[in-house]
Amino acid sequence: MLDRTKAPAINPVEQIQFVAPERIEVGSFTELLWVKEVDDEAVKIDFIFNAGKLRDSKIVAELSGELLLSGTPEMTSTEFNEAIDLLGGFVNVEVGSEDATVSIYGLTTTIAELIPIVMDAIINADFSQKEFDQQLQTLKQGFLIAQEKVSTIARRAFVERLLGNTDYGRLTQLEDFSSVDRTSLVDFHTAHYLKGLMKICVVGNIEPAIIEELVQRAKYLSAEEEYSFDYPFETKPASVYVKKDGAVQTAIRVGRILFNRTHEDYIAFSVLNTIFGGYFGSRLMSNIREDKGYTYGIGSGVAQFKESGYFFISTEVGKDVADAALAEIKKEMERLATEVIPAEELERVRSYSIGKLLKGSDGPFAMMDRYLAVERFGMDLSHYDEVIQTIRTITPERLQELAKKYLVWEDMIVVKAG
Amino acid sequence: MIHFEKFTLANGLRVLFHNDPNTPMAVVNTLYDVGARDEDPNRTGFAHLFEHLMFGGSVNIPDFDGPLQRAGGESNAFTSNDITNYYDSLPAHNLETALWLESDRMLSLAFTPQSLEVQRSVVIEEFKQRYLNQPYGDVWLEFRPLAYKEHPYQWATIGKNIQHIEEATMEDVKAFFKRFYTPSNAILCIAGNLEPDYVKSAVEKWFGEIPSVQVPKRSLVQEPVQQEYRIKTIERKVPSDAFYYGFKMPGRTEEGYYTADLLSDVLGRGQSSRLFVRLKKELDLVTEINAYVMGSHDTGLLMISGKANEGVELEQIDSEIWRVIEELKVAEISSLEHQKNVNKVRTTKVFSEQGILNKAIALCLHELFGDANGVNLENEQYDQITPKEIWEKANGMLHEKNCSRMFIKAIK
Numbered sequence: 167m168l169d170r171t172k173a174p175a176i177n178p179v180e181q182i183q184f185v186a187p188e189r190i191e192v193g194s195f196t197e198l199l200w201v202k203e204v205d206d207e208a209v210k211i212d213f214i215f216n217a218g219k220l221r222d223s224k225i226v227a228e229l230s231g232e233l234l235l236s237g238t239p240e241m242t243s244t245e246f247n248e249a250i251d252l253l254g255g256f257v258n259v260e261v262g263s264e265d266a267t268v269s270i271y272g273l274t275t276t277i278a279e280l281i282p283i284v285m286d287a288i289i290n291a292d293f294s295q296k297e298f299d300q301q302l303q304t305l306k307q308g309f310l311i312a313q314e315k316v317s318t319i320a321r322r323a324f325v326e327r328l329l330g331n332t333d334y335g336r337l338t339q340l341e342d343f344s345s346v347d348r349t350s351l352v353d354f355h356t357a358h359y360l361k362g363l364m365k366i367c368v369v370g371n372i373e374p375a376i377i378e379e380l381v382q383r384a385k386y387l388s389a390e391e392e393y394s395f396d397y398p399f400e401t402k403p404a405s406v407y408v409k410k411d412g413a414v415q416t417a418i419r420v421g422r423i424l425f426n427r428t429h430e431d432y433i434a435f436s437v438l439n440t441i442f443g444g445y446f447g448s449r450l451m452s453n454i455r456e457d458k459g460y461t462y463g464i465g466s467g468v469a470q471f472k473e474s475g476y477f478f479i480s481t482e483v484g485k486d487v488a489d490a491a492l493a494e495i496k497k498e499m500e501r502l503a504t505e506v507i508p509a510e511e512l513e514r515v516r517s518y519s520i521g522k523l524l525k526g527s528d529g530p531f532a533m534m535d536r537y538l539a540v541e542r543f544g545m546d547l548s549h550y551d552e553v554i555q556t557i558r559t560i561t562p563e564r565l566q567e568l569a570k571k572y573l574v575w576e577d578m579i580v581v582k583a584g
Numbered sequence: 585m586i587h588f589e590k591f592t593l594a595n596g597l598r599v600l601f602h603n604d605p606n607t608p609m610a611v612v613n614t615l616y617d618v619g620a621r622d623e624d625p626n627r628t629g630f631a632h633l634f635e636h637l638m639f640g641g642s643v644n645i646p647d648f649d650g651p652l653q654r655a656g657g658e659s660n661a662f663t664s665n666d667i668t669n670y671y672d673s674l675p676a677h678n679l680e681t682a683l684w685l686e687s688d689r690m691l692s693l694a695f696t697p698q699s700l701e702v703q704r705s706v707v708i709e710e711f712k713q714r715y716l717n718q719p720y721g722d723v724w725l726e727f728r729p730l731a732y733k734e735h736p737y738q739w740a741t742i743g744k745n746i747q748h749i750e751e752a753t754m755e756d757v758k759a760f761f762k763r764f765y766t767p768s769n770a771i772l773c774i775a776g777n778l779e780p781d782y783v784k785s786a787v788e789k790w791f792g793e794i795p796s797v798q799v800p801k802r803s804l805v806q807e808p809v810q811q812e813y814r815i816k817t818i819e820r821k822v823p824s825d826a827f828y829y830g831f832k833m834p835g836r837t838e839e840g841y842y843t844a845d846l847l848s849d850v851l852g853r854g855q856s857s858r859l860f861v862r863l864k865k866e867l868d869l870v871t872e873i874n875a876y877v878m879g880s881h882d883t884g885l886l887m888i889s890g891k892a893n894e895g896v897e898l899e900q901i902d903s904e905i906w907r908v909i910e911e912l913k914v915a916e917i918s919s920l921e922h923q924k925n926v927n928k929v930r931t932t933k934v935f936s937e938q939g940i941l942n943k944a945i946a947l948c949l950h951e952l953f954g955d956a957n958g959v960n961l962e963n964e965q966y967d968q969i970t971p972k973e974i975w976e977k978a979n980g981m982l983h984e985k986n987c988s989r990m991f992i993k994a995i996k
């Protein structure tokens with residue numbers, strides 16, 4: 167008879183294979199990264215431009231990205247979409263703070279035809295008044311809808327307090343929609359797309375000739391300098407409440423300026439974060455969701471910038487338990503500083519984290535992401551060996567030290583919206 | 585092409601195995617043939633609440649997630665109107681941990697009152713977060729009862745209202761488990777770089793002794809053929825007017841499903857589709873417009889939805905939508921327009937089947953439809969559809985008497 171109370175034997179993950187993409191130079195500050203070990207027809211190409219929201223007012227960067235693939239003097243936006251769709255392709259533009267990414271999704275059989283259509287649209291984008299007006303309306307509507315969400319209200323108030331003295335903290339305001347004009351987009355395009363290509367990432371089992379042609383075409387767009395991301399990051403602790411009539415939940419954001427991957431405490435702090443709020447079995451989830459039932463979900467994390475980063479906690483809780491939830495968050499923070507983490511819990515987090523790393527390195531798309539996550543900071547894949555080593559060996563004492571240093575309630579910005 | 589093997593245990597559990605030599609991970613996916621459509625009309629939201637309880641400990645193992653995390657894994661689940669699906673990802677060499685956990689909760693749950701109390705609150709917060717505290721969040725709570733008068737698709741997976749979740753009792757929970765969580769009502773898929781013989785013996789070891797229970801055959805009230813144009817307008821404090829049209833269409837395994845799917849693409853998939861080009865690009869009436877199918881297993885809906893541009897009346901949008909529809913009924917679409925949509929379907933399929941988790945879910949779903957290999961025949965199905973069939977489909981289903989329309993009027 168099978169003894170079901172006894173768990174099957176568990177073996178640790180022995181090693182994780184990290185494979186660097188092939189690197190091909192496009193220009194002095196631009197390169198192409200290629201992962202070709204894909205076992206089906208899927209191909210994804212990302213063009214990463216120095217066209218993030220830091221580079222101008224947020225709305226100019228956003229609109230330029232949204233309108234990048236909206237027509238040229240030779241081709242209307244509908245003709246462009248028709249051409250992409252006919253090849254069964256998909257395109258997407260994502261504008262972040264630090265950069266903007268144009269993505270093409272296609273198949274090995276169609277990608278060679280998709281590339282020139284998309285690149286032509288990027289190079290010759292003309293931001294016609296009609297497209298500009300339409301997109302401005304769409305963006306404005308999206309903005310107004312987002313303003314109705316307590317999660318957006320809390321995030322904006324949090325970012326304003328946390329990053330208000332840097333360009334990362336600039337927020338789009340309703341007035342911006344009436345003051346922006348298409349000329350500023352044309353200028354932005356010239357400065358940040360036509361001379362702003364920083365990276366091309368290709369995942370796909372395609373012919374080298376296609377890559378070669380891509381490199382030739384892309385030379386024209388290559389970045390001509392390195393860009394600065396340096397700002398005076400510092401946290402001024404604060405407590406903010408934004409009222410929203412009729413809300414049945416309250417959104418909570420708590421956090422502080424921290425650091426990114428390049429900092430000596432980053433890896434160790436990531437382990438601490440996992441324990442605190444970084445996975446389903448975390449302290450925050452166990453207490454605030456699985457014990458109290460105050461929320462559908464709560465989590466914490468470290469958001470990274472090129473030159474810094476911040477720690478954050480995020481949740482939406484029942485309106486009447488918002489203060490109780492905040493008290494529990496504070497309590498969990500203090501417990502990590504005052505009590506030693508039990509061995510059983512730490513072992514579980516070690517295994518979970520290594521498994522998570524293995525999963526996050528599974529497959530060609532994941533491997534590209536892995537590589538970019540370190541390359542962005544001028545590091546290489548050996549960083550992950552250090553991650554594995556730290557996860558395996560970190561002591562409860564070291565984690566407690568980190569909690570005392572970085573998870574201090576009095577150092578936090580605390581925002582409630584609802 | 586997703587290769588797989590299939591075998592069935594003596595207790596009726598259907599098992600699929602997909603070997604992928606290129607991944608260090610394994611997936612254990614368990615699909616239960618139960619969804620919100622199987623609920624009592626006075627106890628809605630139950631299938632989903634139950635999904636939460638499946639993580640609250642089983643008969644021999646007090647905690648589901650802890651042991652999985654210790655094995656380097658993680659898990660989650662989702663509930664729809666049709667199915668409830670659970671999945672575990674973990675390093676392949678620890679496969680048995682997932683089989684142990686997954687089989688024990690199929691055997692029986694711990695049924696602790698604490699778990700029910702807490703998950704009840706969690707689900708109520710989920711209800712608020714996703715359906716009540718978001719602009720347009722309650723669309724489906726309002727639209728479903730308009731489109732369905734008899735069939736249980738008339739309520740959303742989260743349930744008709746919070747009261748139903750508040751009223752759930754432990755007796756309900758136990759009865760639901762007994763009725764639906766049995767080996768013959770489930771489909772299991774294992775995926776990873778594993779030996780078939782090992783998979784078979786490990787599955788047999790952990791699932792083989794779960795008693796076989798005869799599941800009563802599902803007999804749902806089917807939705808009668810719609811005979812009238814159903815119109816409803818609600819007022820909400822939202823920034824813009826919005827519109828929703830639902831046309832009845834064949835269920836997932838019924839004749840004509842794929843044709844209706846392609847018809848929805850012609851209408852409103854992407855930025856070169858007919859509705860998008862006409863209403864947004866040419867006439868500036870909307871900021872967004874889409875058409876898509878819900879993919880329901882029983883009689884489903886082809887949806888057209890979007891938001892009005894500032895200062896545009898919904899009535900004007902309405903007549904333009906119907907104009908586009910009428911044009912589709914006059915002449916067949918060109919073979920180029922048709923090929924475009926078939927090509928998009930093909931790319932979407934390649935990307936939606938990336939990774940072993942997506943493959944495992946797709947295999948289980950198609951096995952539920954009758955044959956796991958159906959996943960490999962979908963491209964062929966789409967290839968066989970002709971513009972003429974799409975034209976016939978448009979004429980057959982895109983008319984007022986087959987349509988439910990809801991407007992949301994924005995108020996201050």
